[in-house]
Amino acid sequence: MARLKALPWQHQIRAWIVQLLARPVHAVLLHGPAGIGKLDLALDTAEWLLCERRPRSENACGQCAGCMLVGAGSHPDLHIVRPDALVESDAAASDDSGRGEGAEGGGRASREIRIEQVRSLAESIMLTTHRGGPRVIVIEPAESMNTPACNALLKVLEEPPAGTVFLLVSHRIDQTLPTVRSRCALVRVPLPPTAQAAAWLEERGVERARQRLIEAGGSPLLAAQVGHDALPADLRGRFLGLLRKGAGLTPAEVVAAVPREAPVGGSVALFQRWGWDFLAFNLAGTVRYHPDEVAALRGLAGRWRALRACSWLAELRAVRASADHPLNAKLAVEGMLLSYVQSINET
């Protein structure tokens, strides 16, 4: 599944977790924005806990049987509990089909951590560990546990067997149950510094690293995702040109500019970011995704009503939900642009 090593911006926080676990702490909740590598951090910590030469170092040795088993994804004392939909979409993203849909994929598999998963976990942790060392349970994302699953977890969180460590990961800590939070040591994982994240992306051959990073809200893993809402640069420029025209954009210009095979998902994502930027500029004077477009957004602010912008964004969400199988890509993208102009002209 994921890489195992903590990412370069996590070294400090990784050292802090090591110190934390030296105390009698048996549950840690790592929380922070999505796409910054919290799962990698949790897995790296798990590998260190399960390293059979651990007392010698703050890092896993990478050579003992424990490390080998973790690396192979088959350590019997490492339990990773995630929604089926996430497991499936990760598997799809790592095969060669190029269908990496990220967290949005996953067909009909459950997006929740189900009570059955927690029950079978609770049963298995009552047995002695397979390798006689600690046992590590990674739960990601913690907010995807439904209430019955949370309640089942609380029982084991209260009194876990000796040597059991829970590492919970949450992108939305406000959506986790207070009863779960209160039993964990909370560790906030911040967004990495922009320069460091951009350098990391560039090392991985990601083009337009800084711009992609901005578009991904500062989350490097989202920015690095293959096909993450990326439009070819020329199309992106062309579409931004259309959006800038606002009320002056004509149907003929739209029809001429949208190619037959316009990527619907990437187009919706660009339009959504435009709408969000407009609202943010309108309400708070800030621009998150398109800092170069402040002048155009200011021009729109006098004409486009925030409520209309919200309705347009709601339409985009509906298109996005069916973006994988539009009947006609060109029509779908044209429709979004025409309804953009309409929403500006409506009073």
Ligand SMILES: [Zn+2]
């Ligand atoms: Zn080891």
